[in-house]
Amino acid sequence: MTIAYWCVLAVILMPYIWTITAKASAPKFDNNQPREWLAKLQGKGARAHAAQLNSFEAMPGFIAAVIIAHLANAPQHQVDLLAMNFVVLRLIFGYLYIADQATLRSVIWALALACVVALFVISI
Numbered sequence: 366m367t368i369a370y371w372c373v374l375a376v377i378l379m380p381y382i383w384t385i386t387a388k389a390s391a392p393k394f395d396n397n398q399p400r401e402w403l404a405k406l407q408g409k410g411a412r413a414h415a416a417q418l419n420s421f422e423a424m425p426g427f428i429a430a431v432i433i434a435h436l437a438n439a440p441q442h443q444v445d446l447l448a449m450n451f452v453v454l455r456l457i458f459g460y461l462y463i464a465d466q467a468t469l470r471s472v473i474w475a476l477a478l479a480c481v482v483a484l485f486v487i488s489i
Contacts (some may be wrong), residue, residue: 372448387413430484437488
């Protein structure tokens with residue numbers, strides 16, 4: 366299994382870092398109605414929940430890009446490097462989201478998206 370495929374697993378698990386952070390941010394998590402409880406969060410908890418949702422949104426494009434790069438026989442070292450960069454950038458993104466650093470968070474988001482685009486480009 367390649368490093369890039371391990372990165373796919375990391376990206377699949379990453380949203381749960383942010384959801385655990387969101388659920389731990391306020392007392393009395395209601396597991397009977399978790400979506401309603403999460404919708405009422407404010408501050409860091411709300412931002413952690415938003416980071417979770419954004420992580421789920423970013424996931425399909427990254428997974429597709431890694432698979433397509435492998436199927437296209439793109440240079441493996443480049444695929445691995447871009448995948449690792451994506452994972453690191455998305456971790457930084459989540460941290461910045463929770464820390465309420467909107468401008469820097471947006472820059473990191475764009476860099477992570479650039480990794481996905483680059484995976485497609487090297488597949489040509």
